Amino acid sequence: MIIYPWQENIWRQLVLQPRGQPNALLLKGRSGIGKLDFARVLSQYLLCEDRLPSAPCGKCQGCLWFVNGTHPDFRLLEPTAFSEQEQETDVGEKTRPAEKKTGNQITVEQIRYLDDFTNLTSHRNGYKIILIHPAEAMNKHAANAILKTLEEPPGNTLFILVSHKPQRLLPTIISRCRSMAMPVPDREAALKWLELQKVNEPDIALAQSGYAPLSALEIGIRETQEQRKEFLQQISVAKLNPLLLAESALQYPLSDIINWLQKWICDLIYCKFTYKVRYHLDFTEQLQKLSRSADALGLVRYYRELLAAQRAVQHPLNTRLVLEQLAFSYCRWVLDTEG
């Protein structure tokens, strides 16, 4: 595992010119830019027993344990049902697969479970590292419990908090951490990296992800691009049959459709005022055409409807009904036709 090219500067700052290691580090920044991977490499580096000047060796006992997920001086704290498929749409709220409510949280029991770990000395006479991801998933009790530990940090223990939404953390937690804003690559650097990962149409995947390269990679890998194109092709027309649209949309996951539509509406709104497209770059012409006739207020109304549909996406009573409703509303608010 290595850090991403856009993280090289911050890596140097942390590793090559350490201002004395803090007890707690907060790595903050938007989703999909590689914060967690960075935190993992940093952990491995600190636990490595034969460090190279700026990287873990990859061969020592510490590195081998770390890579196998069995290092006795490392703990990763995540919500129990935290799912890697969680996506930030970047245009609205999160879409999550069905989960139990507390499964989204890091609980006080998980923090208490760490007590033995923090109180005992390390197994390898080096650091003990606790990586919390995402830190804002700690519920109130968990946050208060971790705060106590941060107030009197046990020796040689390093907390690494990774957060997409640091504004949700307790200010008292933030003030006890050394905060680092994690870099977002510029467009050129992100495209270059995506090309190296052999992502098809990297510019489109990158725009789709809201310019977060790891999310773009996921979009590229999921190979939903063809489905997205098929679907958008159908809604690019000036007049459509909502029942037929809903029928054909049944073949795609509902959460994908809502995600595509949200970006589509954002593009239409953006296009209406700037004549530019942000997400569906490959549909620029169609979006420009549609945006001329679309009513701004109608677009906002439809966007609100999509947000409501997104909240219900985990428990759709009847997917067909949801799709029909969305298709009828699309005709009404976006195309200004009765279908």
Ligand SMILES: [Zn+2]
């Ligand atoms: Zn090593």
